[in-house]
Amino acid sequence: xxxxxxxxxxxxxxxxxxxxxxxxxxxxxxxxxxxxxxxxxxxxxxxxxxxxxxxxxxxxxxxxxxxxxxxxxxxxxxxxxxxxxxxxxxxxxxxxxxxxxxxxxxxxxxxxxxxxxxxxxxxxxxxxxxxxxxxxxxxxxxxxxxxxxxxxxx
Numbered sequence: 001x002x003x004x005x006x007x008x009x010x011x012x013x014x015x016x017x018x019x020x021x022x023x024x025x026x027x028x029x030x031x032x033x034x035x036x037x038x039x040x041x042x043x044x045x046x047x048x049x050x051x052x053x054x055x056x057x058x059x060x061x062x063x064x065x066x067x068x069x070x071x072x073x074x075x076x077x078x079x080x081x082x083x084x085x086x087x088x089x090x091x092x093x094x095x096x097x098x099x100x101x102x103x104x105x106x107x108x109x110x111x112x113x114x115x116x117x118x119x120x121x122x123x124x125x126x127x128x129x130x131x132x133x134x135x136x137x138x139x140x141x142x143x144x145x146x147x148x149x150x151x152x153x154x
Contacts, residue, residue, distance in 0.1 A: 047124025056143035
């Protein structure tokens with residue numbers, strides 16, 4: 001039997017076979033993902049940050065990020081920032097301003113964040129923060145709600 005004959009006998013079975021296995025390619029829906037990436041998360045809502053204490057955390061590759069809201073008074077307040085990984089940094093009691101979900105950190109110089117260029121967005125409908133890290137590498141990190149550390153813990 002020639003190779004051509006085998007092809008015509010076997011090929012129709014592949015064409016009409018029902019695929020019950022999950023696809024290895026393609027983008028799954030957000031409902032099937034425990035923690036969506038920033039690209040998969042639809043950021044919506046114009047609400048203010050939740051009242052303090054409110055803590056958010058997330059990881060990407062070998063880095064871990066935490067933002068703990070210490071106090072909020074209208075659209076201003078204080079946060080503790082922490083990055084753990086190859087480029088670590090920590091700031092306590094940093095002033096921020098919330099402008100319709102865009103969080104601007106005002107005094108983060110001198111606490112190890114000079115290597116970072118970043119923007120923070122609060123998605124009030126999803127109750128998550130997105131850190132758009134521009135430097136030292138271009139990546140977005142989703143920070144979900146976490147349990148706040150007890151007073152005095154780091």
